[in-house]
Amino acid sequence: MTITQFQVFVKIAETGSFTKAGLELNMTQPAVSHAISSLEADLGIHLMIRDRKNGIALTHIGKRVLIQMREILQRVENIEQEIAAEKGLEVGTVRIGAFPTAAAHFLPKIMSTFKQKYPNLQLVLHEGTIAEVKEWLSTRFIDVGLVIFPDADMEIVPLFRDKMVAVLPETHPLGGRDFLTISDLSGEPMILCRGGYEAPIIDLFQKSGAELQLAFAASNVATVLNMIREGLGLAILSRLSLSALPPGLVTLDLEPRVCRDISVAVPSLKEASLAVHLFIQMARELFPRE
Structure with missing residues (x-):
């Protein structure tokens, strides 16, 4: 198993397409197909079902390992960010999820100020319902989310009342x-x-x-x-x-x-990347809690 195979599998799961995954990863479709075939051969299981009519669907075990692979890729990115920070650089990506009201009120100011201070850090916004944001956090599709209700499975940083x-x-x-x-x-x-x-x-x-x-x-x-x-x-x-x-x-x-309390939520503050901690710090500075 390789990191590249994990990246390919995660990207296919997110795009629902071998072709789209290849375009985003700058890989040919044969290379994408080979990466998945080799991964499934190494594991001895099928991670996804290919159907010309219904497209691509993850198997039950495929859905379970998707979360683990996202965590592994996040750990790799955390290492890269720590090394870059040691060299005086800030690099990496923060995937943010928010429900519409929170996205409209908080994120434009946070993202604008964040990009000015950390131009090498990439921010990716996913807007959805509160339930979708929670699902994205639990499946590690996003790194940080703006939520309302406390969640025992997440760590919460209060932001706004x-x-x-x-x-x-x-x-x-x-x-x-x-x-x-x-x-x-x-x-x-x-x-x-x-x-x-x-x-x-x-x-x-x-x-x-x-x-x-x-x-x-x-x-x-x-x-x-x-x-x-x-x-x-x-x-x-x-x-x-x-x-x-x-x-x-x-x-x-x-x-x-x-x-109702609006909070910043992450799966784990201890395991969160440097970029995520910088994002949370920026949010708290721009919107100090009353």
């Missing part, structure tokens, strides 16, 4: 209040925003003994806001997600204050 607010039409009977309690929302038609909002809001209502009357659920904040404008219900959303509040809507603080 995002306040939650109630959003409702300004003509609603509750619209003139200075603040709302969860009990005030008991029995009101609520619109849940998927992708990380559901569990905390359900928990809030349960702890308050209030009735959560679920009217609708949507995946996009803009969709939720337009549904509120049409009188379909109320919602609890994060302040960060409300950069542009449509006309006719108001936000009210919740009492007691309700927040």
Whole structure:
């Protein structure tokens, strides 16, 4: 087994194509095919299934060793980064995952400042749902992610406390209040925003003994806001997600204050590369936690 074989296997798994993997690795397709054939021969197992109709699919064992191979390749890159740092250089790649709200609010500033300070370090952004970011971390597809909920399998560095607010039409009977309690929302038609909002809001209502009357659920904040404008219900959303509040809507603080914590997550801080630690340091410097 060789590092090149690992790189080829991982790249095929990520691109779903021998041809695309070869292009990204600057290898011919015969060389890519030979690398996989030799790897499978060395291991005595099939790592992937080739099907002309359905494309390439990893076998069960292929999915399991993919994570291990990514870890090995990350260790190799860690060594290269340490050696480069000893020579006064910073090189390497940081693969970042973030859900849309966090990506829009935090990453442009972090990435811009990071590139200015460390021009030889490459940043690769993957944007997805909160669940996807967690999956990418667990499979080592990314090196660092912006997440909301604590995860026992990940190490967390707190970054930002995002306040939650109630959003409702300004003509609603509750619209003139200075603040709302969860009990005030008991029995009101609520619109849940998927992708990380559901569990905390359900928990809030349960702890308050209030009735959560679920009217609708949507995946996009803009969709939720337009549904509120049409009188379909109320919602609890994060302040960060409300950069542009449509006309006719108001936000009210919740009492007691309700927040969600946005954190930087890595599989292991001890095993994280120098480049990842530099990224985390930059994030904390630019967004000091209140």
